[in-house]
Amino acid sequence: QKEVEQNSGPLSVPEGAIASLNCTYSDRGSQSFFWYRQYSGKSPELIMSIYSNGDKEDGRFTAQLNKASQYVSLLIRDSQPSDSATYLCAVSWGKLQFGAGTQVVVTP
């Protein structure tokens, strides 16, 4: 059974701090990795995609991929209350497999 694992949270982060989210996956053949944000009652929206080892930055978000250790992480710098949401990790191995998500709560 191929799996994508995330801590469910909630991850409580003070406003202005860095939120660090982790995701591990079971299939070494995975090619593409995605982070989606989902607000309560809404559908997932893409934040980042990453395909090769290392870091990828986009604004306040940084995705980090380590294929050897089979994990992908997301850092949110200068966290804002509007970042409060559930963050879904998705990994592809022929089709996209989603983790159950990590809930992030940014406290003022």
Added chain:
Amino acid sequence: DVKVTQSSRYLVKRTGEKVFLECVQDMDHENMFWYRQDPGLGLRLIYFSYDVKMKEKGDIPEGYSVSREKKERFSLILESASTNQTSMYLCASSFFPGLPTDTQYFGPGTRLTVL
């Protein structure tokens, strides 16, 4: 911008009814997907399609069928709705032919309640 629309945001049906959920995308995407999302279980793939009139089973196809008569439209059908099909249903699409691992864009979702 990619736009994926779903026919209803909220739907209430009775056990045994036949239910149609419609999804339309306006970006000429090749691939379309249906997921359901339940608390603690994440998104689970029901069916997907790479092309018109083709379909592939996902992880949980039982109790569902799909139809793709036109490239932009992908329908999910619950032949005889049951209470355990109460869920949030999400449609998604992606561009590259035969590459289901491409970025997927989601519709707003349909919250279905089966009484």
